[in-house]
Amino acid sequence: MSKEFGAHRTVVGAHYGLRDWLWQRGTAVAMALFTVLVLIQLLRPGPLDYARWQALFMPLWMRLIVCTVFIGSLVHAWVGARDIAMDYLRPTWLRLLVEGLVICWLLFCGAWFLHVLWRI
């Protein structure tokens, strides 16, 4: 009988990693749609000056979208970086060290970006 918890739990089988996979794909779709949205705005005729650039990011709805997509990109980056670390970094201490550094890096970037986005 399989156990779902404790020292003798089943650690292989279906659905392990499904949650990460789904997060990665969900955030990917969000970023792809956002990229199309921004490209449509930028490829409109006329020079890209400050007024136009700023008008693009001024509305509250746009900032909320940017904020959502950016947080999504951090989650996406975490799943991807963790996958790479699990594949290539063999000694556990090294893998945990790198994963810890990536977490700090992502949180730092997130905090900085939130500050920049909502100050403007």
Place this chain on the structure above:
Amino acid sequence: MHQQLKPVRAPGPRNLGLIQLASYRLPAAGFVSILHRLSGLLLLAGLPFVIWCFDASLRSADSFEHLRSVILEGAHGLPVWPLKLLLIALTWAFAHHSIAGLRFLWIDVTHQTGLDGNRWMAGLTVSVGLLAAGLTGYRLFS
């Protein structure tokens, strides 16, 4: 007398050494996949630079123009080509990562595993990435 059986090596994936890796010919899809990882790492590493640019471009009209001149002409007498190369590299990484990612989504949805279509899509992915990098380079250096 019983027959001596040779140990049978289990078929399946095996690890390659670093020296073997140099001469190992990766299939087109594998090439795109490894570049997908590389471009992802590059985007992760370049995140602070992107945030810095985003900040400078939106802070004020002066700051916007200053950023433009820094990217096109450099600042503090420092050579500007490393900055331009960084921008080209990040553009390549973004384009390649996006298209390769869409390709993976497409494969997820259609369960496509055949070689023919994959080789074609892999070529397209690499081309779009290089095209984006080329356009950026042309814009920055011309």
